[in-house]
Amino acid sequence: MRVAYVCADPGVPVFGTKGSSVHVQEIVRAWHRAGADVTVYCTRAGTDRPADLAGLPVVEIPPHRADRAGPVCGTGPASGEERERAIEEAAAALAEAVVRDGCDVIYERYSLFSAALAMAAGALRVPGVLEVNAPLIEEQQQYRQLFDRRLAEAVLHRNALAADTVAAVSEPVVRWVKQRVPEARTVLAPNGVNTERIRPRPRGRRHPRQLTVGFVGSLKPWHGVPALLTAVALANAEAGTDGRWTVKIIGDGPGRQDLERAAAGLGVEAEFTGAVPPDAVPGLLHKCDAAAAPYPQPVPDRDDYFSPLKVYEYLAAGMPIVATAVGQIPSILEDGRTGLLVAPGDPAAFAAALNRLAADAALRERLGTQARAAAVEHHSWDGVLALITESLAIRREVAWP
Structure with a gap:
């Protein structure tokens, strides 16, 4: 054919x-x-x-x-x-x-x-x-x-x-x-998602003194990265020295300079990788302890139409995921089983979910394992x-x- x-x-x-x-x-x-x-x-x-x-x-x-x-x-x-x-x-x-x-x-x-x-x-x-x-x-x-x-x-x-x-x-x-x-x-x-191209992350924490939350995507307003930076700042203000979060931003776009300035102003340690080939994404995710999909509050009178590739890639990589419950995300992630869902437009709730992951290594591993299984079976x-x-x-x- x-x-x-x-x-x-x-x-x-x-x-x-x-x-x-x-x-x-x-x-x-x-x-x-x-x-x-x-x-x-x-x-x-x-x-x-x-x-x-x-x-x-x-x-x-x-x-x-x-x-x-x-x-x-x-x-x-x-x-x-x-x-x-x-x-x-x-x-x-x-x-x-x-x-x-x-x-x-x-x-x-x-x-x-x-x-x-x-x-x-x-x-x-x-x-x-x-x-x-x-x-x-x-x-x-x-x-x-x-x-x-x-x-x-x-x-x-x-x-x-x-x-x-x-x-x-x-x-x-x-x-x-x-x-x-x-x-x-x-x-x-x-x-x-291609579960052969994106393999599950190795088990365990990446760094003894800090955790890293990863984001994959273009740096445009509708992806909500400013809210992620705010949430990380809030989480770090409440966390102990071993539970502080850094951020790895995998992707590029017109908002990068503003985001770099925002991270510095909030005191958030953030690495911006720039645009990378698709084959490099799994290895970068494997260096993270969790992954984020911080989509903002929906615009009134407009459907959230996206089917987010990043969330499927997070699942395949076996990442514990924190995501806002907007658009199609609640139909992809099961709260408490394959990810943690929070309300959009609420950085404090996002921060609380990050601190929940930081305090519970078993939860991180369980969410990641179940995320990977869902990707293989359903996506x-x-x-x-x-x-x-x-x-x-x-x-x-x-x-x-």
């Missing part, structure tokens, strides 16, 4: 360090384990290709501006409208490449302005999956810039209607798709892909290897 994986979003390098890049790579690996030959068609290949994907065929067609030869992610005078149109044109070129090469299934990661799935699946008459990870239209408007919303809505409608299955990572994303394309054939397919990428292909088979009456 030949699978064409399409990602027309220039903000998602296939071989990169972002969570979205990890997602692309893991779905490709899951297809490989299912016996498929995969070719990736993208606008940005990236430079951090892992060894096990060294032979993965990649067709890269960067979007170019109408007024000059150059990728839209570069600098220059092109307008926002021109950049959006360039992405649409690059997606059409990717679809042409898929049709030229041929395939048995098209699997597209939803990108603004890309109707590649609709174009290629219609021409080849093969089944298609549209994977939707976020309400990108609203996300783009709120956090970046969206110039042609009508085009973005029209492209989503075309692609979702053409897909045999629209795989959404959370119930809020399912609802978002259905509100715009009521006829879309959706399936809920939350994120997963593999193979299981995620099986959900998607099962729905596709039902709708297309096709057999899968």
